[in-house]
Amino acid sequence: MALTGLLQRLNSMGYKNWIKAGHCLLLLKGSLQEFVVSEMKTFHRELRSKIPAALQNSSCQCKATGKTFHPGCPVCAEWKRLILNHHTNRNGEIHWGNCNPSLWPTNYWEVAKAYMPRGHADKRGPELCDASAILNLINACDRFRRFDNSKVRAVLSSDWFVEDCDHYETDGLPSREETTSLSVYEVEKQLIQQLLEETYFQIEDKNTWTQQDNDTLQAIKKFLSDNEDLHSDFKADLVRFESLYSHLTFAEGCSL
């Protein structure tokens, strides 16, 4: 059933190209992950060594929300200062809500998430973050300035378009053995999940529900209802969207 649905969807060249581009990003993330983990662990140790010893045993119950964080203890105040010192966008938006500040002294990934877009509060390790988050981290943390990251900036600013390549396998997609241990179906599910999360957070950030959001949600619902093999996997996401709609909708004439 799942395979039949997937093969039907891959009849669309646009859809197949989207899967290919997304698959490339997954491969890129796999290649970068080990490097990023190693660098961020070293970075974390260096920052931790700068925290005055007198503060090491302070108790902390600080919480960060959204783009604001007002430290409630001297340790978090120091960590915030250090994190900002190394932020390439320190005067712009920083999603402190990604982090659990009380874990900064002991968990390097909670520090890394201060350099990522919103929506990563529950991503407790690099393996749970997508390529976009890893690329944002490399671009936003000056730890990586000593490497040439011009290619990273190019990826972040580019519009993805993948030509149909005849030199691929006959179905136009790299084979499972050539690329990763993920099947095309698993890749597809990951990409849809990422797309739904990004769309959800974009609407939540605006804090308003527009006709365009309505059209987007209708398109998502139609896609999932036309593809029964995917519908059950993303049922919870649809419920989440409808809950957000109920919360935000004030405009007349918008109905699901």
Ligand SMILES: [Zn+2]
């Ligand atoms: Zn604190």
